[in-house]
Amino acid sequence: MELGPEDVAYIAHLARLQIDEQDVPLYARNLSEILRLVETMNAVDTDGVVPMAHPVDTAQPLRADEVTEADRREEFQRNAPAVADGLYLVPKVIE
Amino acid sequence: MRNSWETVIGLEIHAQLATRSKIFSGSSTAFGAAPNTQASAVDLGLPGVLPVLNGEVVRMAVKFGLATGAQIAERSVFARKNYFYPDLPKGYQISQYELPVVGHGSVTIATEEGSTRRIGLTRAHLEEDAGKSLHEDFEGLSGIDLNRAGTPLLEIVSEPDMRSAAEAVAYARKILSLVRYLEICDGNLQEGSFRCDANVSVRRRGDEELGTRAELKNINSFRFLEKAINFEIDRQIEVLESGGEVVQETRLYDAERNETRPMRSKEEANDYRYFPDPDLLPVVIDEDYIAAVRATLPELPDQKRQRFVDDFGLSDYDADLLTADRDTADYFERTARAANAEYKLSANWILGELSAHLNAGDLTISASPVPAESLGAMLNRILDRTISGKIAKEVFEAMWNGEGDADAIIEQRGLQQITDSGAIEQVVDEIIVANPQQAEQFRAGKEKILGFFVGQVMKATQGKANPAQVNDILRRRLQDPDS
Numbered sequence: 001m002e003l004g005p006e007d008v009a010y011i012a013h014l015a016r017l018q019i020d021e022q023d024v025p026l027y028a029r030n031l032s033e034i035l036r037l038v039e040t041m042n043a044v045d046t047d048g049v050v051p052m053a054h055p056v057d058t059a060q061p062l063r064a065d066e067v068t069e070a071d072r073r074e075e076f077q078r079n080a081p082a083v084a085d086g087l088y089l090v091p092k093v094i095e
Numbered sequence: 096m097r098n099s100w101e102t103v104i105g106l107e108i109h110a111q112l113a114t115r116s117k118i119f120s121g122s123s124t125a126f127g128a129a130p131n132t133q134a135s136a137v138d139l140g141l142p143g144v145l146p147v148l149n150g151e152v153v154r155m156a157v158k159f160g161l162a163t164g165a166q167i168a169e170r171s172v173f174a175r176k177n178y179f180y181p182d183l184p185k186g187y188q189i190s191q192y193e194l195p196v197v198g199h200g201s202v203t204i205a206t207e208e209g210s211t212r213r214i215g216l217t218r219a220h221l222e223e224d225a226g227k228s229l230h231e232d233f234e235g236l237s238g239i240d241l242n243r244a245g246t247p248l249l250e251i252v253s254e255p256d257m258r259s260a261a262e263a264v265a266y267a268r269k270i271l272s273l274v275r276y277l278e279i280c281d282g283n284l285q286e287g288s289f290r291c292d293a294n295v296s297v298r299r300r301g302d303e304e305l306g307t308r309a310e311l312k313n314i315n316s317f318r319f320l321e322k323a324i325n326f327e328i329d330r331q332i333e334v335l336e337s338g339g340e341v342v343q344e345t346r347l348y349d350a351e352r353n354e355t356r357p358m359r360s361k362e363e364a365n366d367y368r369y370f371p372d373p374d375l376l377p378v379v380i381d382e383d384y385i386a387a388v389r390a391t392l393p394e395l396p397d398q399k400r401q402r403f404v405d406d407f408g409l410s411d412y413d414a415d416l417l418t419a420d421r422d423t424a425d426y427f428e429r430t431a432r433a434a435n436a437e438y439k440l441s442a443n444w445i446l447g448e449l450s451a452h453l454n455a456g457d458l459t460i461s462a463s464p465v466p467a468e469s470l471g472a473m474l475n476r477i478l479d480r481t482i483s484g485k486i487a488k489e490v491f492e493a494m495w496n497g498e499g500d501a502d503a504i505i506e507q508r509g510l511q512q513i514t515d516s517g518a519i520e521q522v523v524d525e526i527i528v529a530n531p532q533q534a535e536q537f538r539a540g541k542e543k544i545l546g547f548f549v550g551q552v553m554k555a556t557q558g559k560a561n562p563a564q565v566n567d568i569l570r571r572r573l574q575d576p577d578s
Binding site: 014016058060061063066067068069071082084085087091092093 | 116123129133135179180181240371
């Protein structure tokens, strides 16, 4: 499968990435290479093989349902560009 | 017009799981805390943190699966659902996609026609909730509260098996009742701990293929769920009948105007690019685990309902109402136990007088000022004929207002029924003598006049005479004053 400039623009938009127009052909080529790699792997017969969700072959450990985190709001909010009334402020978004 | 169309509805219900801590962090999930005081480094999506799964959410999901006869996945996988929004700091929501923890199940609902219908459950999966955006108070800015980020949700997806808004509501109520019985969700619609989205489409009767659906969101009560779906059905039929096409989109319900409106359309269809979350390992559930959870299942609403009908002789209707939530069912059983196992009488009082008082005071049954045992004790006074059913209402009212238990109130207000027939006879005689004309009319065959005499006797005894006895004695003395 070959990706065109529109595909690159769409993927960049989904990932909220700003890219230079002049780099689009390069990205299209690189991403297409990755898809070709996957296509090559698709040729392998994997009937009866359980898909691997994780490279580590073990199960998810479970934690007890206990509150272990204290309130560290003040500390965390020192990282934020803008806060008010305990809220993080961001440019207005409304859908 | 609506008759030539068939409605097809499927629901997606988000039930907030009633855990103490979040699904992937040790932050508290308590409702109503000051903004961001329950948002840890994991909930904020800070670099270098890792999610650790809360075992309780797995147990709760399995409980739900077992209660709906569903397949429990031996191995389920968390996936990242990618999208950008400020109240989702990681840029993805951890959810389950291809391998959910709970597979195909079903529940049974009662239909308007009095029969039952099986509604299929496609799946139920675990995921984390997002934070909250507040758009009102900050000029040009949005305020973000991440206390809710990471709250565990069980998303319960139904098959498109419902054919009317009423069925959709019956199904939603059923799921609500179930999650409350299982004690996995508090089911508070107003606080958002139980949220319903409806997928609605219509097709010409007899068509096999499903019509294009709209997804309705922003519904926070069962009444609005019914209204939103009915509005949407009419809208879609109108569009199709005027030659248009239904667009697949998300629509928000506006309760004030009772209409659905499209959410400002996004530039492209959602493309979430799900992939397995490398931060989490597959969840493995074995037979022993399932057996242990199964052993903790309470009696479920359907089983309880059947038992109330079979063992207590209640009607389907009464049994249905009493078992819709566990607190009411428990209250009923405790009342009946205290009232000499008089199930029908107990049911009548709980569904009548008590319900009316609870509704008027906007109280749940667990907050009733009259405990089950006290109500049962009062019913005993009806059973042993200390008071009549009518006087009992006065006693109940006083109990409701905190004036003490039934015996004390009956004693204090002198409400004991007069069952001494000599005393009743005396009153009856006096009234017959005082109303010779009416007595004559009765003897001439005017049966209806008896009601007048009963009323007079009750008035003279302040309602305390036993009504059945009053009737008997009146008849006897009117026919033959010397009897």
